[in-house]
Amino acid sequence: MKNAFEAAGQYFEEAASVMDLSPNMKRLLLTPEREVKVQIAMKLDNGDIATFVGYRIQHNSARGPMKGGLRYHHEVDADEVLALASLMTWKTAVVDLPYGGAKGGISVRPKDLSPDELERLTRKFVDEIHDLIGPDKDIPAPDMGTNAQVMAWFVNQYEKFHGFNPACVTGKPIELYGAEGREEATGRGVGILTEALLRKFRKSLAESTVAIQGFGNVGTFTAEFIHRAGGKVVAISDVSGGIFNREGIDIPAALTWVKQKGSLAGFSGGDAISNESLLSLEVDVLIPAALGGVLTLENAEHVRAKYIVEAANGPITPEADLILRRRDIVVLPDILANAGGVTVSYFEWVQNQQYFRWDLNRIREELEKTMTRSFDKVWSIAEEKKIPLRTAAYLVGIGRVGRATVLGGI
């Protein structure tokens, strides 16, 4: 299996060859502007010393301040963060936000730390990188393993150095200049575009079956949106395993269960299935909403869904992508499908800069506009050039970043 870095490079390469980009331009667009790797040493609650490694990789700022999440996960390394940073560059460009791309992370198992330890870890990380980020430079946000609470510690620590500065990070709690609807945004965006995709094939969510891998921030809100739209979510899963119910899972009950128990373990709304077998269920839509690299050379032949919507970042390896393409399975790529999160992050940042608050309706309306406008653009390019949606999305993203770079001058 290719790692995330090679995978992102391969998808870039494919679009670059359709665009006839020169090798020098390709090199410029692939090379990150700055890569930061820091030591985070801290005392654990029991007095022991622990040392972690933190990253912030700033990939490209041709179109504006760099933007991207902060991931707390034990598999975080420099290659993965760079790949994810480059995805952010293309993602913000595909949905036409005035941002570049960045990503950060700490190699840690957040579940092994107490809330106090997580707070110290976050504050120490901010101590190391605060000079390199900021509302006009690079704006972090939640990603896997981080949430609004982590962003609250983050902004609080940043402000100790720089004074009142809510726009330095997004995904904050509402009480601390966060935006209504930021938490639901990625899942909602996935739902909106799943519906838009089905519509192109004269289908609707209400007559479709859906399997969702991952029941964290993205998976839960995606499931809720699809359920409300009348779609039948027949399978869900998280790290503890999955549940399958041909009649449709009671999503509100599953959401309540997870809120109370912390995971799906013990939820009895269907038959138990593994995360792996969820991927090969016979459904209309498969939505990987958890880790990267879950659809591979080994299991892509077994996929029986007609459409795959990439709610996670990089869930399909390039080898698997080729197999799915040959089998006429339509893939809606991550840099478009999951851009709802960063889109509402942008709305949060705009409100912070203006000291003005939008209501939830306005946020939802603007999100829908941004997502469907971007989808229509990518769809029409894919049709016109007879290329997969992924290549079309990269074409839009790379094209916008490339033009900004040339216009600005090297």
Ligand code: GLU
């Ligand atoms: N972590 C999210 C992503 O991968 C959101 C980033 C942001 O809001 O800046 O798109």
